[in-house]
Each structure stands twice: as structure tokens, then as C-alpha cells.
């Protein structure tokens with residue numbers, strides 16, 4: 001479906017009208033201010049769009065190299081957000097502070113549709129280039145913004161609605177913008193909350209990644225929020241100086257900016273010393289311990305952990321912290337480093353208690369110890385990387401690094417240098433000191449090639465040679481370097497089918513699949529209840545609870561995005577519930593929608609099995625309807641089970657919010673009116689239609 005845009009002449013008139021007439025200094029409207037900047041400062045004309053500037057491949061390559069830490073930290077969170085949105089006509093986009101798109105997650109169809117508009121990597125979306133738009137206006141306003149269709153300065157973008165939030169680096173400076181651009185203009189508030197949470201996750205990952213040599217401190221005034229997204233986070237140097245803080249830390253400590261805290265000692269902030277906090281945290285097995293704000297009586301619960309990497313193992317360049325922050329020059333690290341601790345780093349280990357999984361883990365550990373490569377298959381988000389890590393940790397090479405490479409999320413042009421590394425000056429835009437590839441980083445440890453099915457064919461040949469010869473030749477170099485690692489790879493695609501289609505080399509397949517392990521999908525796992533419980537505690541704190549309806553829905557849902565989707569559903573639900581038990585309405589729309597489409601037991605019924613024999617009483621128009629005297633249905637309503645009763649309440653609330661306009665509610669849930677009518681009928685919500 002093509003993107004529909006507004007009439008240019010009329011839209012331009014409206015822009016001029018708003019800006020010229022009655023727009024005073026007191027007007028705080030983000031969009032109106034942006035329109036004025038476009039007209040008066042950048043001298044843009046709404047009638048005359050310009051073609052957006054785009055970087056050539058080498059310049060994009062260089063920029064992606066410079067911003068590698070940021071993009072690495074954002075990639076997984078963006079994929080998760082995309083999955084959570086469950087909207088095939090939306091793109092999740094990351095730009096740098098010049099407004100250049102660095103990374104984008106979208107369905108191939110939508111990506112193809114919006115590419116001609118300039119929604120693709122390398123294109124500049126600053127306001128000066130593209131006028132009012134989500135990414136550019138968020139950069140200019142340095143605040144979250146929602147730019148609806150008709151808010152865009154140029155009409156060609158009025159088919160899209162964009163919501164965007166800033167992402168800050170550990171120095172507290174804006175480092176990027178995270179945006180969702182979609183055809184739908186619904187639910188902007190919900191979306192901004194989700195975007196804000198995703199930005200905070202990326203920021204916490206950045207602190208972990210940029211300060212791997214520092215002691216992480218996690219704190220909150222409520223113990224159940226330690227190790228959750230709401231926690232305050234500090235990075236503290238070996239000698240007790242604070243190097244970085246997240247936004248929640250600043251907020252809780254009543255500080256304005258990272259500069260107010262950086263270089264201060266931990267005892268200037270809390271009534272404890274570095275040694276004391278670390279000692280007490282260790283004794284409590286890293287559960288939060290009480291501490292007080294320095295010179296005040298405000299109580300906090302805090303934990304200090306050991307650095308992810310000993311300082312001696314790092315290159316000095318990265319230690320300055322400043323230099324390693326995204327948005328500034330990034331120093332490549334040469335030493336094999338463990339992956340950053342992903343947030344929340346709660347002391348909850350992965351739950352792998354399903355008997356099939358436990359057996360598979362045991363087999364994989366035994367075969368990998370004999371240098372036999374293991375290939376993991378399983379749906380996306382089913383925990384292949386978590387499983388691979390568990391294999392590594394129980395293997396003879398657990399003291400070496402675990403190096404993960406996601407072959408799907410790297411642009412094709414970067415995979416080669418990422419894997420094999422390059423020599424100084426190998427190509428334009430290469431980093432001055434060269435770069436050590438991931439394969440060499442895995443020397444002595446484990447190389448995990450994720451989404452191996454997405455590796456381009458010509459690179460498959462090179463990889464095969466490395467696997468056979470155990471030698472790497474970095475780009476631009478004549479020298480070969482010997483390397484020794486154990487190999488795990490994973491794919492959510494059927495590699496045999498790819499082989500048959502000629503898209504994957506058969507010889508490489510057999511090299512990778514010494515033993516093939518198929519991980520069960522979440523819906524097939526018998527430890528689902530346990531996993532839900534442990535993730536709920538990890539995301540919402542020890543006191544987090546589920547209402548029984550929410551619990552039922554989580555157990556019955558089909559989870560196409562598996563554990564990742566579950567984890568993120570719980571994360572946003574805990575944030576929305578704000579300490580109260582998680583109820584149905586806190587769960588993502590995708591789940592609620594599925595429950596409406598399929599009825600109870602939710603979602604496991606495909607649409608085709610939905611009750612079709614019910615009489616459908618659909619009005620010809622989409623005029624508002626009104627509720628009929630509900631007393632008539634009282635008895636039937638009493639017989640609804642608790643999940644249905646809850647759903648009935650939720651639907652009544654939605655109908656009320658949408659002034660009984662059924663089409664509008666159906667649109668909000670993205671289901672057809674017919675489906676919604678069937679559901680209303682089933683739940684004994686009877687409506688009258690105007691004559």
C-alpha cells in the first residue's frame with residue numbers, strides 16, 4: 001500500500017498561517033516552533049522540498065565504525081522494540097546527532113516502501129535537511145517529540161507519524177535519537193513510554209560498555225527497584241571516583257547533570273566508602289544493602305559489583321572514558337572482552353530447567369569440549385545466545401572470551417572487517433590503528449556466530465577457509481595469524497532449506513553443524529511458569545506480582561517473539577503498573593489484541609478457528625453505537641470466567657473512551673470490525689445502532 005500524503009498547496013498555506021498569524025513567543029508548541037525555525041532560520045519552503053543528503057558508502061562505513069559502540073548497544077533493544085510494536089508498517093530508527101540514520105529495523109516490505117522517502121541508513125534527517133520530522137525535531141528540541149502526519153513540514157512525509165526520544169551518552173550529552181516512524185498515528189503516548197524505556201536500556205548498556213573496567217553501582221530508594229530499569233547506575237573507578245551516572249541516578253540524587261557528580265568520590269555521595277560498599281555487597285551476595293545520602297538522612301539500597309574487566313586488561317585509550325563515549329571518538333579495544341553486562345543485571349541466572357533444554361545443554365557442553373562445533377536452531381528470541389553463553393561457561397574454555405557476532409544485523413559491507421579485522425590504512429575510513437576482528441578476539445575462548453544463515457555467500461567461502469585452516473588474514477594484510485577457538489553458531493532459519501535453495505554452502509553447513517541442537521520455543525517449554533516468575537522479579541523487583549488474569553494470558557499466549565518478547569512485555573508492564581500488581585491493561589497491545597482476536601484461551605486459537613458461527617450484527621455505517629440496557633444480560637455476564645470478565649471490562653472502557661465508535665476501537669486494536677463485533681457478542685456487550 002502506497003503512503004498517502006496531504007495536498008501540498010493547502011498544507012503549505014497552513015504552515016504559513018500558523019507561523020505568521022498569532023504565533024507569539026509564548027507559544028510552546030513543539031511543532032509550531034519547529035515550523036518557525038524551518039521558515040525563518042533554515043529558509044526552507046514547504047512547497048519546495050529538497051532531496052535529502054545521503055552519505056556515500058565509505059563515509060557511512062567510517063561513521064558506523066566510529067559509532068560502533070552505540071550501534072552495538074542499540075541493536076538488540078531496537079529489534080525488541082520492533083517486535084513489541086507488532087506493527088509491520090513501522091520502522092525503528094537510530095540517528096546520530098547530525099541526524100544521520102545509523103541503523104533501522106523494519107519489515108523488508110516497509111523498508112522498501114519508505115526507502116525512496118529517505119528512511120534508510122546514511123540519510124540526513126536533521127531539521128535543516130528534512131524540515132519538521134521526528135528525528136530532526138527531537139534533536140533540535142533535545143526532548144521527546146511526537147510528529148504526527150500533518151505536523152511534518154514537507155507534505156511528502158505526511159503519510160507517516162513519528163515519535164522520537166533522545167539517547168544520552170554516559171557524559172550526559174545527547175548521543176543519538178531513537179525514533180519510530182509508522183503509518184499508524186495511534187497510541188503516541190504509549191509509544192513514547194516504550195521509546196523512553198528503550199532509550200534508558202541503551203544508555204545503561206552504554207555505561208556498561210564504556211566503563212567495563214569500572215565498578216558498577218546499582219541503587220534506588222526502594223530495594224525492589226535495584227537491578228531494574230528504574231535503578232540509579234554509577235560507574236566508579238578503582239580509586240573510588242565516579243566516572244559516569246545514568247539519568248535515574250541524577251534524578252534520585254537531586255543533581256542536574258553528570259558534570260555535578262563526575263570525579264567526585266563515592267563518599268561525597270553516600271555515607272560509605274568504595275571498600276565498605278564493595279565488601280558489604282559481596283557479603284550479601286550482591287543483594288542491595290542500606291546506605292545513606294552523604295550529609296543527609298535519605299536512605300538508599302545499593303550494590304557495588306566488581307568490574308566486568310580488570311583495568312589492566314584494557315587499552316589505556318578506553319580508560320579515559322571520555323574518549324570512549326559515543327558521539328565522540330571511539331577507541332578500539334584490542335583485548336578480548338566479555339560482552340557488556342546487559343541490563344538489568346539482576347542476580348537471576350537464566351532459567352534452563354525445562355528437561356529438554358537441560359539435556360540439550362549437557363550434550364552441547366560435552367561435544368564442544370571435544371572441539372565439535374554446535375549449531376543451535378530455534379525461533380527468534382528463544383534464547384539461543386543465552387544457551388550459547390551457558391555452553392561456554394560450562395566448557396573448558398570458559399576463562400577465555402565469549403565473542404558474539406550477529407551476522408544479520410551487520411551491513412554486508414561491514415561483516416568482513418568485523419570478522420577478520422583490518423590492518424591500519426586498509427581502506428578509506430579505516431581506523432588509524434587498524435581493528436582486530438572478532439575471530440581473533442575469540443582466541444582461547446568461544447566464537448558465537450548468530451544468524452549465520454544471513455551471511456553473504458562470498459563471505460561463507462572465507463569463513464569456511466578460516467574454520468578449516470584456523471588462520472585469519474586481516475583485510476589489507478599479507479600476514480596470517482593462527483587462532484584457536486571453539487565454535488557455536490545459531491540461526492532461526494532452516495539452514496538445510498537455504499542449502500537447497502543455493503543460498504548457503506553445504507560444506508560450511510557440515511562444518512558448523514557437528515551437532516545440531518533445536519531449542520524449544522517458549523510455548524513448548526515446561527518451565528514457562530518458572531521463567532515468567534523469575535523474569536517478573538528481574539524486571540519488576542522482588543515484590544512484583546501478576547493478577548491472575550495477566551498470569552493466565554502470559555501462560556496462554558503463543559509468544560511468537562519467545563523469551564525476548566516475554567521479557568520486554570514484563571518490563572513495560574512493570575513500568576506501567578508502577579509497583580501495583582500487573583493487570584491485563586498493563587500488558588502490550590499485541591497481547592491484548594491477540595486475546596480479542598482469538599478469545600479465551602487467548603491466542604493459541606488461530607483466527608480461522610475463532611467462533612464464526614455467532615450471528616454478526618454489523619451496522620452498515622461506522623456511526624457511533626450506544627450500549628443497550630446491560631441488565632438483560634446479567635446472568636450471562638455472571639457466567640463469564642475471570643479472564644473474560646476482565647476483557648469485557650477492558651472493552652467497555654475502550655468503547656467509552658472512543659465514544660462508542662466501534663470502527664475506532666477496532667482500529668485501535670488493529671482488528672476488523674467483524675472480529676470486534678464477534679468478540680463483543682461473545683462477551684455479552686450488546687450495542688444499539690442509530691436508526
Ligand SMILES: Nc1ncnc2c1ncn2[C@@H]1O[C@H](COP(=O)(O)OP(=O)(O)OP(=O)(O)O)[C@@H](O)[C@H]1O
Nearest residue numbers: 350351352379380381382383384385386492563564
Ligand atoms: N532462559 C532464559 N532465562 C532468562 N532470560 C532469557 C532466557 N532465554 C532468553 N532470555 C532473554 O531473552 C532475550 C533473547 O534471548 P537471546 O538473545 O538469547 O535469543 P536468541 O534466540 O539468540 O534471539 P535471536 O534469534 O533474535 O538472535 C534476552 O533478553 C535474554 O536475556
